[in-house]
Amino acid sequence: MSKYGIVLTTFENEKQAEPVINEIIKNKLAACIQEIKIKSHYIWKDELCHDDEILVLIKTRKEVYPELEKKLLELHPYETPEILMVDAEKGSKAYLAWIDEQTGKG
Template sequence: MSDPTVLLCHCTCPDPASATRLATALVEEGLAACVSRLPGVLSTYRWQGRVESAEEVLLLIKTTTDRFAALRERVLALHPYELPELIALPVDRGHPAYLEWVRRGG
C-alpha cells in the first residue's frame, strides 16, 4: 500500500480569531500536521451578485488525502462563512522528511 498523498489546503477566514480557532482545532484533532496563518490577504470576489473586497487571513493547511474528508467536515462545522473556501492541492514534491512528518500527522 502506498503512502497517502500530502495535500496543501487553502482556506480563508474573516479575522485572526476565527483563523486561530480553526487552525488549533485541526491540529489538536489530528486532521492537519500544521496550519500556517497569513494575515493581511486582500480578497476580491463576487458574492450574491456583488463584487466585494475584504481583508482575510489565509490558512495553509498541511494534511493528507486520507484525512481530507474529516478535515473538510470540521472546517464546514467551525467556519463562520456561509460558503468557506477550501481548496486542496496535491504536493508533488518536497523535502522527503517533512512530507513523511505530515503523513504521520505531525
C-alpha cells in the same frame, strides 16, 4: 499520484481563524497550518467585495481530507467557505514523514 496536499481556506481575521485552526491541529487533521494576510476581490450575493482576509494553508495527507473538510464545514463561520485541496507533488522526505507522524500515520 501524491498522497499529500495543502488545503486553502480563508477567514475574516486571526481571531476568527484561531479556534478552527486549534481544532484541526488537536484532531490531527493537519501537521502545520500557516496564516497569510491577503486582500480578496469577488462578487457575493450580487455585491462586489474587496475584503482583507487571512489565507490559511493547511498541510496534510489526502487520506484525511474528507474528515478535514467535514470539520471545516462544521466550524467555519462563512456561509460558503473556500475549501480547496492542492496536490503537493513533491517534498523533502523528512518533512513528509513529519506530516505522516503529526496526522496519525507515523
